[in-house]
Structures are given as structure tokens and as C-alpha cells.
Amino acid sequence: MGDHVGAKTLVVILGAGFGGLEAAKKLGGEDVRVTVIDRTNYHLFQPLLIRSRPGAFAGRHRAPVRAVLSKFKNMELFWLKFNRSM
Numbered sequence: 652m653g654d655h656v657g658a659k660t661l662v663v664i665l666g667a668g669f670g671g672l673e674a675a676k677k678l679g680g681e682d683v684r685v686t687v688i689d690r691t692n693y694h695l696f697q698p699l700l701i702r703s704r705p706g707a708f709a710g711r712h713r714a715p716v717r718a719v720l721s722k723f724k725n726m727e728l729f730w731l732k733f734n735r736s737m
């Protein structure tokens with residue numbers, strides 16, 4: 652993805668859940684560099700889980716994070732599990 656080398660501020664968002672994804676979308680295109688880290692490459696829409704059958708994990712409950720954020724050039728995405736010592 653594109654970088655934003657002129658921007659002085661780096662924002663690191665841990666988790667692309669409801670909070671993280673909304674924050675990233677708000678910062679998209681702003682004069683900041685944004686790094687989004689999540690252990691998965693998709694956003695899980697939890698309110699729809701209640702409609703799932705036990706054991707089923709339908710794709711319609713997930714949105715690929717890259718597809719949502721790829722239009723923003725000031726964003727980097729990483730798929731890794733963070734822990735307390737990071």
C-alpha cells in the first residue's frame with residue numbers, strides 16, 4: 652500500500668474490530684500515517700453471529716479489512732497477533 656512519508660504523526664491501531672476499523676476510516680486520507688494491526692485479515696461482524704448455526708462460520712459475517720481500507724494511501728496493514736510485550 653502507499654506510504655505517506657510527509658506526515659509527521661504515526662497512528663498505530665491495534666485491532667480492526669468495530670472501534671479500530673471506524674478509527675482507520677476516519678483517519679484515511681488525513682495527514683497522518685496509519686498502521687493497522689490485526690490477527691486476522693477480516694472484520695468480524697459480531698451482531699450477525701447470533702444467526703449462525705453452531706459450528707458454521709459464514710463468510711457474510713466477515714468483511715476483508717484490506718478491501719475496506721485499500722483506497723487510503725496513508726495506511727499500512729499487518730496481520731499478526733500482538734501481545735503485551737510488543
Ligand SMILES: Cc1cc2nc3c(=O)[nH]c(=O)nc-3n(C[C@H](O)[C@H](O)[C@H](O)COP(=O)(O)OP(=O)(O)OC[C@H]3O[C@@H](n4cnc5c(N)ncnc54)[C@H](O)[C@@H]3O)c2cc1C
Nearest residue numbers: 666667668669670671689690691697698700701731732733
Ligand atoms: C454475538 C455478539 C453479538 C453482538 N451484538 C451487538 C449488537 O447488536 N449491538 C452492539 O452494539 N454490539 C453488539 N455486540 C458487541 C460488539 O460486537 C462489541 O462491543 C464490539 O465488537 C467491540 O468493538 P471493539 O472494536 O472494541 O472490539 P472487536 O470488534 O472485538 O475487535 C477487536 C479486534 O482486535 C483483534 N485482536 C484482538 N486481540 C488481538 C491480538 N492479540 N492480536 C491481534 N489482533 C487482535 C480482533 O481480531 C478484532 O478484529 C455483540 C457481540 C457479540 C459477541
